[in-house]
Amino acid sequence: MYTFSSKLKTFSFILMALGLLGIGYGFYTAPKDIQEVEKILAAQSHGGHGEAAHEASMPTEASHEATAVDTDVIKGDAAVAVLTTEDTTKVTEEVQIEPISAQPIVKKESHVVSEEEAHAEHLNHVLHQLQNKPWSAFYVACIFFMLISLGVLAFYAIQYVSQAGWSPVLFRVMQGITAYLPVGSVIFFIFLVLSGLHLNHLFVWLDPEVVATDKLIANKSGYLNFPFWIIRAAIFLIGWNLYNYYTRKNCLAQDESNDNSNYKKNFNISAIFLVFFIVTESIMSWDWIMSIDPHWFSTLFGWYVFSSFFVSAITTIALVTLYLKSKGVLEFVNTSHIHDLAKFMFGFSVFWTYLWFSQFVLIWYANIPEEVTYFITRIEVYNLPFFAAVVMNFVFPLLILINTDFKRITWVLVMAGIVILMGHYLDFFLMIMPGTVGDQWFIGVSEIASVLFFLGLFIYVVFTALTKAPLLPKRNPFIDESKHFHY
Amino acid sequence: MSNKVIYAFYNDDDILMDAVKKTRAAHHHIEEVFCPFPVHGLDKAMGLAPTRLAICSFIYGCIGLSFAVWMMNYIMIQDWPQDIGGKPSFSYIENMPSFVPIMFELTVFFAAHLMVITFYMRSRLWPFKEAENPDVRTTDDHFLMEVAIKGNEEEMVSFFQNTGAVEVKVIDKH
Numbered sequence: 001m002y003t004f005s006s007k008l009k010t011f012s013f014i015l016m017a018l019g020l021l022g023i024g025y026g027f028y029t030a031p032k033d034i035q036e037v038e039k040i041l042a043a044q045s046h047g048g049h050g051e052a053a054h055e056a057s058m059p060t061e062a063s064h065e066a067t068a069v070d071t072d073v074i075k076g077d078a079a080v081a082v083l084t085t086e087d088t089t090k091v092t093e094e095v096q097i098e099p100i101s102a103q104p105i106v107k108k109e110s111h112v113v114s115e116e117e118a119h120a121e122h123l124n125h126v127l128h129q130l131q132n133k134p135w136s137a138f139y140v141a142c143i144f145f146m147l148i149s150l151g152v153l154a155f156y157a158i159q160y161v162s163q164a165g166w167s168p169v170l171f172r173v174m175q176g177i178t179a180y181l182p183v184g185s186v187i188f189f190i191f192l193v194l195s196g197l198h199l200n201h202l203f204v205w206l207d208p209e210v211v212a213t214d215k216l217i218a219n220k221s222g223y224l225n226f227p228f229w230i231i232r233a234a235i236f237l238i239g240w241n242l243y244n245y246y247t248r249k250n251c252l253a254q255d256e257s258n259d260n261s262n263y264k265k266n267f268n269i270s271a272i273f274l275v276f277f278i279v280t281e282s283i284m285s286w287d288w289i290m291s292i293d294p295h296w297f298s299t300l301f302g303w304y305v306f307s308s309f310f311v312s313a314i315t316t317i318a319l320v321t322l323y324l325k326s327k328g329v330l331e332f333v334n335t336s337h338i339h340d341l342a343k344f345m346f347g348f349s350v351f352w353t354y355l356w357f358s359q360f361v362l363i364w365y366a367n368i369p370e371e372v373t374y375f376i377t378r379i380e381v382y383n384l385p386f387f388a389a390v391v392m393n394f395v396f397p398l399l400i401l402i403n404t405d406f407k408r409i410t411w412v413l414v415m416a417g418i419v420i421l422m423g424h425y426l427d428f429f430l431m432i433m434p435g436t437v438g439d440q441w442f443i444g445v446s447e448i449a450s451v452l453f454f455l456g457l458f459i460y461v462v463f464t465a466l467t468k469a470p471l472l473p474k475r476n477p478f479i480d481e482s483k484h485f486h487y
Numbered sequence: 488m489s490n491k492v493i494y495a496f497y498n499d500d501d502i503l504m505d506a507v508k509k510t511r512a513a514h515h516h517i518e519e520v521f522c523p524f525p526v527h528g529l530d531k532a533m534g535l536a537p538t539r540l541a542i543c544s545f546i547y548g549c550i551g552l553s554f555a556v557w558m559m560n561y562i563m564i565q566d567w568p569q570d571i572g573g574k575p576s577f578s579y580i581e582n583m584p585s586f587v588p589i590m591f592e593l594t595v596f597f598a599a600h601l602m603v604i605t606f607y608m609r610s611r612l613w614p615f616k617e618a619e620n621p622d623v624r625t626t627d628d629h630f631l632m633e634v635a636i637k638g639n640e641e642e643m644v645s646f647f648q649n650t651g652a653v654e655v656k657v658i659d660k661h
Contacts, residue, residue: 361587
């Protein structure tokens with residue numbers, strides 16, 4: 001039996017406390033109305049010209065980089081505008097925060113009115129983005145950790161169905177990680193309900209005003225409407241959690257039984273789960289991630305999301321296994337088991353890249369305007385994270401994990417694992433943030449705090465679950481083979 | 488001085504493995520072992536150095552990648568940068584995604600083929616090469632261990648008969 005070390009427990013509590021504080025701070029400092037946004041933007045654009053002092057408030061820093069890019073465009077616009085008016089100072093001030101102003105305007109009066117209207121619209125837009133920021137940060141971390149435990153569940157089911165001879169010694173570790181699924185599902189579901197109650201603007205199609213004016217979204221409302229969406233979410237989450245509950249129950253019952261009936265039951269429900277999983281996973285990715293950008297669609301998106309959280313899940317199994325092994329509680333896990341996990345990490349990192357590139361290159365190559373905006377936003381506004389994700393999720397693991405000897409060295413694996421997990425967090429960040437906060441993104445207090453909170457919760461739940469059952473299944477038909485596995 | 492070797496025949500891979508371990512423990516030099524199929528763990532038991540073929544393959548892959556990059560950069564960007572369907576051919580990086588399939592395939596092509604050729608060369612395999620098996624049965628159901636004779640010949644023969652060999656022969660090798 002494993003005992004949850006008090007140090008790790010305290011560590012997880014500290015993470016959760018820090019995370020909660022940071023999340024609270026993120027919500028507290030989000031702007032409440034247009035006036036605040038105006039102040040923030042004014043401070044930013046002055047900062048962009050290097051005139052005024054930088055305000056130390058969080059959202060300022062958050063969008064600082066993005067506005068720096070914007071101001072270049074705006075300067076160009078300003079040059080045009082200056083020629084058309086006498087009131088130079090006023091116009092440049094307006095123009096600094098108003099990108100759409102390049103139309104030639106004859107009358108000064110009409111010019112000012114149109115600018116003010118557009119300005120107000122722009123402020124409203126930025127206000128929504130800044131208000132979305134703490135919500136999106138929470139959402140990315142929430143869905144990331146929930147999908148990791150879902151990925152572990154899928155990996156576990158595959159191991160059962162394929163009757164793998166190497167992995168049964170790791171089943172209890174996997175079950176420990178999937179114990180996070182019910183907790184994560186509840187938080188996630190509450191978040192979806194709150195979005196449905198219009199507490200945030202993450203899913204624009206949930207806003208009836210948007211649907212009324214947007215024909216493209218209105219045409220999708222047969223699928224994208226709140227009741228149907230939330231019922232789907234409930235079915236998916238309940239289905240996954242039911243499998244999670246019963247497979248563990250059967251696995252524990254198998255320890256005490258005299259025949260293999262529990263094992264066979266688990267085999268059957270695992271096969272059924274995998275069918276259910278691949279259908280629901282696909283729909284889940286449309287509902288929870290792709291619908292953030294309701295004008296955009298991609299057919300391999302479900303697989304892409306799957307590959308991203310699946311490789312993170314395998315990495316998490318490897319990291320938890322290495323931790324438990326270092327504590328000396330996994331007697332029968334040898335370097336060959338670790339080697340196998342590392343091969344999966346390597347293989348699925350490449351698989352992720354394959355799907356990432358396939359999705360990107362098909363859209364880039366054809367360059368159809370309705371599809372390509374998705375990547376234009378990401379490359380122009382999220383340039384560094386967009387390409388950093390490829391380096392972290394592909395180039396780094398490719399070069400590190402290609403070596404057979406390295407796949408057995410703990411510190412190499414831990415390092416590669418941490419980079420892969422951070423890379424895939426970034427991947428989810430890139431799937432969600434551009435549609436919700438746009439150019440106001442930043443990896444600041446809100447984002448880091450949300451990750452810390454969920455990491456703390458994850459560690460607490462997972463390691464608590466690991467203490468509940470012996471770490472070696474007793475009567476699994478493949479357990480002897482697994483104990484003596486060597487590669 | 489005559490160059491005599493012992494041919495010890497076995498008809499089971501487990502017995503062969505034990506014999507190899509005993510022979511190594513007795514410090515006899517194993518020249519060669521002939522098997523009809525790969526015996527798992529034999530290389531470790533014989534103490535053979537691990538293969539470096541994978542390292543070769545990695546290097547060949549890098550060469551293939553470099554070749555692909557150089558070739559397409561020269562053809563598509565340097566030599567004649569045409570506008571083909573609006574693809575940006577101002578620099579390599581701008582049109583890189585469309586080159587990736589070729590970069591990938593050439594990497595695999597070089598890594599695979601050059602590695603196979605390296606394998607053939609290192610293991611001296613080619614068409615019309617004269618077969619080297621010392622006894623036809625080694626390709627069917629017998630294992631053969633070839634050991635150089637040093638010191639007492641009769642002692643060595645009896646040693647190998649005790650390792651479970653079904654037949655022990657002394658051959659004068661030229």
